[in-house]
Amino acid sequence: MHRITSPENLESVSRRLAAERDDGKVLLTVCGGPGCQASRCHDVASEVRKQVKDREIEGKVRLRVTGCHGFCEQGPIMLVGPEKIFYCHVKPEDVGEILHHSVNGGGVIERLLYTDPSTGKTVIHEADVPFYQAQTPDLLLQNRQVDPLSIEDYLAIGGYSALAKVLSDMEPEKVIQEVTASGLRGLGGAGFPTGRKWAACRAAYGEEKYVVCNADEGDPGAFMDRGILEGNPHAVIEGMIIGAWAIGAREGYIYVRNEYPIAVEHARIAVNQAREYGLLGDNLLGSGMEFDIQISRGAGAFVCGESTALMVSLEGKTGEPRPKDVEPVERGLWNKPTTVNNVETWANVPSIIKNGASWFGGIGTEKSKGTKILALTGQVRNTGLVEVAFGTTIRTIVEDIGGGGLDGKKIKAVQTGGPSGGCLPESMFDLPIDFDVLQEKGSMVGSGGLVVMDEDACMVDVAKYFLEFLQDESCGKCVPCRMGVSRLLEIVTAITEGKGKPEHIPLLKDLGETVTEASLCGLGKTAPNPVLSTLNYFMNEYEAHINEKRCPAGVCKALIHYYIDPEKCDGCMACLNVCPNGAIYGEKKQVHTIDTQLCDKCGICLTACGRGAIAVQ
């Protein structure tokens, strides 16, 4: 290992590393993303290592454990060979067979292949899996090509060549021009044009400037930043160095939440590797540029994902937002000009420099360019990370990529943009993923969470869930957010408990508007979105709760009761035995009854009954 001293040197190293990797060995790619780790992909990987050693076939097989591929539902995932045979739900017991087939050439293992549920046919190659077909992978594609712990892998696919291009023949102004022309917008949620932010930061007065990578991803069910920082940390680092060059910064920070231990570790290893290679530190690639990155761990406050709160937290103070009357690009970290961008935004920068602004500008819609990684979760068949071009409709994502509802249930709504995003009904699924379009409809792209809800979800209950989250995670500094959200929650809770009054609806709207308009930071300004958007699109559910004291989806416990259908009950006593409260009476072979006084609506009997005799009203 030696320091890379010039752009030419970098090119020759990259070429050598790429040639080393093109040696005819069979490549086994095991997904090591968080989803696959939970389904024990590391057992699979170590079994591969062990068996390769036992069988003495080190010269024929190469194992690569990568970051997240996206299709978490099917983990652990393994791709075999250059043609990418797609095996899913791989267990350590299957490794022997896979090695046998791949080393001896040809043949696929039928039982490990993915079965397309809509056609019932098996799919052999990754490219033919319907989940991947509607996607436009760029960052997630890189995730599949590199081992996050190996800078050599990243160099072999042309990594850091964008940096070399910038340092050898691009003035900072030209870099900013290129990023502005590409139309890249902040992918952390706000969608602020990145080029404009960089230009303002460069123009700001000050010797010392900082670049910060915001990896404090706190939305429930969202893990795209985690997927990138764990899977391809060098892309983020390269993007940050390019940003630092453009802005004139000498120091950078990656603020990553401590709940992502693997992301922290991978980022640390990557930074150290980059230092060893001379890609961080003094005199980068012989250009005289000086830049280094520190890793700072966040303590798990949702609000620290807000840029001003993040900077206060980086300074070592309590993470609370400060007013944005002076933009962070002028007075940010330690009152110095600072550019804060999200992980995904930084990771997109090298590709833009490498392929040019017009390539990036060619993807997406008129005002939202490029791709967006979304975390598809909830009641859909295929969950995981998906990367789509802006402009892809919600329906494509939910139905083509997500594969439709679980157990054939009808999908009712999607919640986009995390807790402070909004719910959109099924009738609006033809809307494209686009910053401005979703904003207009009362939701937002946000960080990229996409929670799908089917007909079993009660929208009032959903609003209550998100408000509870926001109440806990509000920093409590300003009045509208702290008191407003807690009052919103108080009212919504009353509605779910059957204590709703008709005047609550205008009150929710009025208060929601106040919180939106008057709060201090972006978190407060978007906090009422779950209530406002459900009020907007699912007013009938609120009305049913308030006027008829009825929960149409059968979720709100105070408004439902369980009963046994005498036609269907055969007196098997299954429900009677499982009821923890002894609320079910009856003799064997006789119709049972539920005592509504004792019943606490836990729903255990519902799952115990084999005949569907227990119903919710």
Next chain:
Amino acid sequence: MNQYVTLTIDGSKVSTPKGSSVLDAALRYGICIPHLCYLPTISESGACRICIVENIVNGESIITSSCTLVAKEGMVIRANSEKIRKLRKNIAELLVAQAPNSRAIQDIAVKCGVREVRYPFRHDDCILCGRCVRVCQDLYQARAIGFIGRGSQRYVGFPFDERPDFCKRCWACIDLCLMKETPCDGPMEIGQEYLCGKCESTTMAPQFDSGDCIRCEMGKGFGCTRHNM
């Protein structure tokens, strides 16, 4: 070099030293933007949001707290628009519902137009305006008290809930507390959530009027008496 900047607040041109806030500028000219957590000479936090104003930038209105907004040459501020009055009223309503037992908060609520409170009273002892924390930190440099916890669990307390030696017992925190003002003995029970508004004239004593009030339109709507509390 020009050490003053000129800006427009509700149509009147005012000039103020460079670097001062819009709220400072307005108060200096007797334009009474109501405020709660703001204290002169102590760092502003923008927490209570009572002093919000509309800052018109390129025809677009940005709502922000005037105490944290630094005055700039040519700024156009609207401090008394219908939208602002409505937001202020709603915020004051939240405050008075949280802590109805302080005359300072009752007064500000009544002045912002709150008569009926739509939320059940919570009878809290603190609205977390942070005046005590900031005076301890900025003026007396003691940092003996601070905010603990977050969100609805947030409260003001000593480090590890024990009075530290470096607390100088100056009681500035108590002096500045809004909650120490004895409440009006009007209807303040749970279930009777409204403010009579009858006693506002007596609490806002005329001796606080410094004499340079221009009787602005703003004050008419707000019932201003140049009271700093």
